[in-house]
Amino acid sequence: MSGKIKATIDQIVRVRANGDNVRAMMTATKLLLKGVDPEAYTAASPDDPVVIAKLRTIAAEWGIKL
DSSP: OHHHHHHHHHHHHHHTTTTTTTHHHHHHHHHHTTTTTGOOOTTTTTTOOOHHHHHHHHHHTTTOOO
Protein backbone atom coordinates (compact mmCIF):
# COMPACT_ATOMS: atom_id res chain seq x y z
CA MET A 1 0.00 0.00 0.00
CA SER A 2 1.60 3.24 -1.08
CA GLY A 3 0.90 6.62 0.46
CA LYS A 4 1.17 5.61 4.11
CA ILE A 5 4.06 8.04 4.66
CA LYS A 6 2.06 10.95 3.22
CA ALA A 7 -0.99 10.01 5.31
CA THR A 8 1.12 9.81 8.47
CA ILE A 9 2.76 13.18 7.79
CA ASP A 10 -0.65 14.74 7.14
CA GLN A 11 -2.02 13.30 10.38
CA ILE A 12 0.93 14.58 12.43
CA VAL A 13 0.64 18.06 10.92
CA ARG A 14 -3.15 18.14 11.35
CA VAL A 15 -3.06 17.09 15.01
CA ARG A 16 -0.15 19.33 15.95
CA ALA A 17 -1.45 22.38 14.06
CA ASN A 18 -5.01 22.08 15.35
CA GLY A 19 -6.34 24.19 12.46
CA ASP A 20 -3.66 26.91 12.66
CA ASN A 21 -1.87 27.41 9.33
CA VAL A 22 1.22 28.93 10.95
CA ARG A 23 1.60 25.94 13.27
CA ALA A 24 1.12 23.63 10.29
CA MET A 25 4.03 25.30 8.50
CA MET A 26 6.13 25.20 11.68
CA THR A 27 5.39 21.50 12.09
CA ALA A 28 6.37 20.79 8.49
CA THR A 29 9.61 22.71 9.06
CA LYS A 30 10.32 20.75 12.26
CA LEU A 31 9.75 17.50 10.38
CA LEU A 32 12.23 18.68 7.76
CA LEU A 33 14.78 19.47 10.46
CA LYS A 34 14.27 15.99 11.91
CA GLY A 35 15.08 14.44 8.53
CA VAL A 36 11.67 13.95 6.92
CA ASP A 37 10.80 16.27 4.03
CA PRO A 38 6.97 16.50 3.90
CA GLU A 39 7.09 17.87 0.35
CA ALA A 40 9.02 14.84 -0.92
CA TYR A 41 6.15 12.40 -0.34
CA THR A 42 2.89 12.05 -2.23
CA ALA A 43 0.04 9.58 -2.12
CA ALA A 44 1.85 7.58 -4.81
CA SER A 45 5.19 7.42 -2.96
CA PRO A 46 6.28 3.91 -2.03
CA ASP A 47 6.23 3.09 1.67
CA ASP A 48 9.64 2.94 3.32
CA PRO A 49 9.62 1.17 6.70
CA VAL A 50 12.56 3.29 7.91
CA VAL A 51 10.72 6.57 7.25
CA ILE A 52 7.51 5.22 8.79
CA ALA A 53 9.43 4.20 11.92
CA LYS A 54 11.03 7.65 12.08
CA LEU A 55 7.62 9.32 11.80
CA ARG A 56 6.22 7.11 14.57
CA THR A 57 9.15 8.08 16.80
CA ILE A 58 8.63 11.78 16.09
CA ALA A 59 4.90 11.47 16.76
CA ALA A 60 5.60 9.72 20.07
CA GLU A 61 8.05 12.47 21.07
CA TRP A 62 5.35 15.05 20.37
CA GLY A 63 2.67 13.09 22.20
CA ILE A 64 0.67 12.20 19.11
CA LYS A 65 -0.99 8.80 18.88
CA LEU A 66 -1.05 7.33 15.40
